Amino acid sequence: MTFPFPFISIGADAFDPPGSITYNTTGSRSFIVPNYETQLVIELWGGGGGGAGNRAAGNPGGASTFPGLSAGAGAGGSMNISGAGGAGGTASGGDINTNGGNGSSSNSGGPGGDSPNGGSGGSRGGGNGGIPGGGGGGALIYVTTYVRSGGGGAYVKKTYSRGDLTPGAPLTAVVGAGGSGGAGGGGSGARGEIRISWS
DSSP states (O other), X not given: OXXXXXXXXXXXXXXXXXXXXXXXXXEEEEEEOOOOSSEEEEEEEOOOOOOOOSSSOOOOOOXXXXXXXXXXXXXXXXXXXXXXXXXXXXXXXXXXXXXXXXXXXXXXXXXXXXXXXSOOOOOTTTOOOOTTTOOOOOOOOOSSSOEEOOOOOOEEEEEEETTSSXXXXXXXXXXXXOOOOOTTTOOOOOOXXXXXXXX
């Protein structure tokens, strides 16, 4: 039998339309890889650390992760008489890996560490970190004890070419939480974030 027109297979190479998704609530979820035609880009920010208050140290944030990628969290600010502010988070696995900014140290409540390409650190005197990933500012106390602010979350960016990821595969994406500020006026670190786009 002959056909009056060529046979065309449909569906086998039908790519998903370009799109994007942002995960901005903390916790774990499953991302289903789309059948992207050209590339898929993922950006991650870790959670910022909380700034110290005048009664307690700040708490660390949580890392944001994707298979093979990690945007580490900022450390919480301490109340030690000597030393640095909370360390910024450590980045790994991406084409671009930028560690978070360190928190500052001051007896007048220093600002928190910035998150690269993300949120700014909270202002001196206990300001909350900016979303995503900014570290919390230290409390304003004006005493001999130096109150330290929280570190900023790290930033990671990775570009996957067509064929690097399997369409339809479920991959776990985790958004890190921001660290709470220490009792007595410490600013809270901002939560992390994950942004994924494809074309």
